[in-house]
Amino acid sequence: MEVTAQIKQKVVDALLQDMKERGYDSQNKYARYIKNLLNIPFDKAALSQIKKEDKRNVIKDATWLTLAGYFNLLGDGHWQTARTHAYETMTAYLEMCKNHGVWRTVCDHASLGKTYSAEQFAKRNKGSVFYIKCSDCETKPEFIKALAMQFGIERRSSLRQMWVDATNELLLIKDPLLILDEFGDTHDQIITLMKSLYNKADRGDHLSLGVLHIGADNLMKRMDDGLRLRKPSYAEYFSRTGSEFLTLNYQSAKLSKIENQARMNLILNSDIEKITDLNLPETLLSHREEIIDQAFKKRNLRIIRDKIGILSSL
Numbered sequence: 001m002e003v004t005a006q007i008k009q010k011v012v013d014a015l016l017q018d019m020k021e022r023g024y025d026s027q028n029k030y031a032r033y034i035k036n037l038l039n040i041p042f043d044k045a046a047l048s049q050i051k052k053e054d055k056r057n058v059i060k061d062a063t064w065l066t067l068a069g070y071f072n073l074l075g076d077g078h079w080q081t082a083r084t085h086a087y088e089t090m091t092a093y094l095e096m097c098k099n100h101g102v103w104r105t106v107c108d109h110a111s112l113g114k115t116y117s118a119e120q121f122a123k124r125n126k127g128s129v130f131y132i133k134c135s136d137c138e139t140k141p142e143f144i145k146a147l148a149m150q151f152g153i154e155r156r157s158s159l160r161q162m163w164v165d166a167t168n169e170l171l172l173i174k175d176p177l178l179i180l181d182e183f184g185d186t187h188d189q190i191i192t193l194m195k196s197l198y199n200k201a202d203r204g205d206h207l208s209l210g211v212l213h214i215g216a217d218n219l220m221k222r223m224d225d226g227l228r229l230r231k232p233s234y235a236e237y238f239s240r241t242g243s244e245f246l247t248l249n250y251q252s253a254k255l256s257k258i259e260n261q262a263r264m265n266l267i268l269n270s271d272i273e274k275i276t277d278l279n280l281p282e283t284l285l286s287h288r289e290e291i292i293d294q295a296f297k298k299r300n301l302r303i304i305r306d307k308i309g310i311l312s313s314l
Contacts, residue, residue: 003064007073008056011064014071015047021126024152033152040066079305080278081120084271086248086301090117093246094212098129098177101207103198105183105223107245110216111300113271114248118179118214128176135182140189147178167197170209177210184219191226192233198240213241220245265296272296275304284311 015034024030028044035042040063049055068074081087090113096102106114122131130150137146144159148166155162170176180186180194194211201209213219223245226234250267251260272295280288287307295303 003061003068005053007068008050008064009053010073011067011071012050012056014073015067016051018071018126023127029152032154033149034067036149036152036154038066038070081116082271082274082278084113084274084301085250085267086113086271087117087120089248090114091121094118094121094129094177094179097210097212098125098175099210101175101201101210103207103211103213103241105213105215105219105241105245106247107215107217107220108248108250109299111298111302112248112268113301114214115181116301118181118212122179125177128173129179130170130177131179131181133181134190135185138185139187140193143186143190143193163193167200171201175210176208177212179212179214181214183213184215184222188226188231188233191231191237195233195237195240198237211241268299269296272301272304275301276308279304280308281312284308287311 019027019030022030022033024033027047031042031044031047034040034047042059042063046059049058065074090106093104093106094117097104108114119131122129130147132143132146132150134143137143141159144163144166145155147170148154148162151166151169153162153165153169170178197209198207198211201207215222223234223238225231227238250264252263255263269292272292276288276291276295280291291304291307294307295301
């Protein structure tokens with residue numbers, strides 16, 4: 001893909017805006033943060049030089065593309081967020097955890113919008129909300145590095161010191177929230193690690209950190225198995241994060257199984273129509289029913305964006 005002057009300018013603008021929103025007053029610290037987060041060659045000198053159009057060849061096209069991809073600058077930028085049932089429910093959970101220092105776990109079927117809602121919430125609350133996709137950092141060392149990267153902390157003498165430094169930074173923020181997506185993919189050691197973070201955040205009369213764990217059926221099974229097999233830290237951690245899993249509230253205890261299925265079908269179909277109608281170009285209106293039908297049959301909201309993208313490229 002050609003890296004145009006327009007893309008480079010958008011990247012520079014996005015970098016400077018992101019640095020401001022995240023509260024960095026030092027170019028050096030912000031450059032280290034970006035370097036560690038995206039694993040790219042990037043430093044204070046590069047950040048300073050690319051502000052000038054004639055100096056932008058100091059970084060390679062591959063780095064420009066990585067930055068453009070991270071800031072979502074390679075598409076048409078017209079995708080709009082529909083306020084679906086799942087989006088509203090997830091936003092309420094995220095706000096509860098952030099504003100009140102609550103630790104909870106959301107478990108529900110995949111592809112209904114949990115991840116998208118969490119990512120959008122993190123983008124709207126840069127500087128106080130930190131999103132980690134746990135499938136990318138399943139082991140204890142990887143998890144510690146992923147959290148440390150959020151604050152531009154580089155490898156220190158030990159992983160323990162990195163963890164101490166990163167959690168200290170996290171707990172200095174006003175009303176911080178840590179979002180742990182795909183938490184069911186993590187190693188058992190991370191349960192113990194997070195239990196220690198809970199204890200560190202405990203101020204007696206309140207918690208100075210909110211945490212929302214997100215997962216699908218594998219997370220529910222994993223926690224149940226951990227309790228049943230009496231694995232280390234599971235009982236203590238489960239008691240701290242609530243004895244019941246949150247869901248996207250498609251079902252009601254007052255309804256029968258058949259009634260609940262009908263209720264979910266009604267809500268899901270409405271959500272699919274909202275997303276499709278908000279984002280489908282006029283040139284593709286003839287494919288509306290086809291897209292809605294496929295997404296509904298597969299119970300997968302991601303299909304909408306994929307299908308529109310494929311049809312737009314034909």
